[in-house]
Amino acid sequence: MDILSIAGLIIGVGAIIGGNIMEGGHTDSLMQFTAFVIVSGGTIGAVMIQSPIPVFMRSLKIAPWIFLPPKFDHIKVIEQVTEWSMIARKEGLLGLEALAESEDDPFARKGLQLLVDGSEPEMIRNILEVELSVKEDRDIEAAKVFDGCGGYAPTIGIIGAVMGLIHVMNNLADPTKLGPGIAVAFVATIYGIGLANLVFLPMANKLKSLIRQRSQFQEMLIDGIVAISEGENPRNIETKLKGYVV
Numbered sequence: 001m002d003i004l005s006i007a008g009l010i011i012g013v014g015a016i017i018g019g020n021i022m023e024g025g026h027t028d029s030l031m032q033f034t035a036f037v038i039v040s041g042g043t044i045g046a047v048m049i050q051s052p053i054p055v056f057m058r059s060l061k062i063a064p065w066i067f068l069p070p071k072f073d074h075i076k077v078i079e080q081v082t083e084w085s086m087i088a089r090k091e092g093l094l095g096l097e098a099l100a101e102s103e104d105d106p107f108a109r110k111g112l113q114l115l116v117d118g119s120e121p122e123m124i125r126n127i128l129e130v131e132l133s134v135k136e137d138r139d140i141e142a143a144k145v146f147d148g149c150g151g152y153a154p155t156i157g158i159i160g161a162v163m164g165l166i167h168v169m170n171n172l173a174d175p176t177k178l179g180p181g182i183a184v185a186f187v188a189t190i191y192g193i194g195l196a197n198l199v200f201l202p203m204a205n206k207l208k209s210l211i212r213q214r215s216q217f218q219e220m221l222i223d224g225i226v227a228i229s230e231g232e233n234p235r236n237i238e239t240k241l242k243g244y245v246v
Contacts, residue, residue: 005066005206012198035160035188039195042156047148058138059145066203069210072217077108078241081224084112085234093118093229107131107218111225121229128222136215143207150200157192161185220244 017027048056087095093115100112110131114124164185220241227237 002067002069008202009198016194016198030187030190032187032191035164035191038160038163038188039153039156039191042159043149043153043192043195043200046152046156047145050148051145055138055141056145058142062139062142062207063146063203065210066206070214072213074217074220074241074245077217077221078224078238078245081221081228081241082234082238085224085228085232085237088115088228089231089234108221108225111221115225115229119229121226124229125222125226128218128225132215132218132222136211139211140208143204143211146200146204146207150196150204153196153200154189154192157189160188160192164188216244 017030020030021027051059084096084099087099096112097116100109100116103109103112107128111124111128114127119127162185164182168182168185224237224241227240232240
């Protein structure tokens, strides 16, 4: 669980609501279901139009990373790769076959299988880097869906505001309808700007950061597997990979 994301969301929303209360406002005045429907529905609709189906579905799949990010245990993997290199030195590359079959991480399993198959170091690097690059590009595109949400939400909020003001103008003869119409107008703008800057844009940036972390983690794994293929000393491999640990 990412405590920082939860705390940031609570602090951001709390600051806005708390500031409203400190100014003498009422929380109820910010709760406008009509404005929420306009902003959220309009934003989702716009993003669905701009996004291919696989990209949109992938964005939904990685969205939980904001609160439940994937874990990258560099130290554990360095120890693991060092152990693989020792086995390869003692038993040969075929000694890694059982480990390849039992490895949980698909990326590491693919690298081990390439080792067992006797692939050349450069070929191993090329194959794994292609997979890494494609996966990174795909997930960056998925993260940009939330960039799109952050771009559209304020504009949809303005549309909601204009709609509220049109409603007000149509009911100038009835003062009882002026207040709700104006409320929807201004609250729609708040929802649009608030969702963009407190939710969508931070989500996009955090997802991109996590994707880059994963790519660096897998680059470390590639370097370790290629070093094993080249027959490097296990201790030298361990020292090289520790350079990835900040």
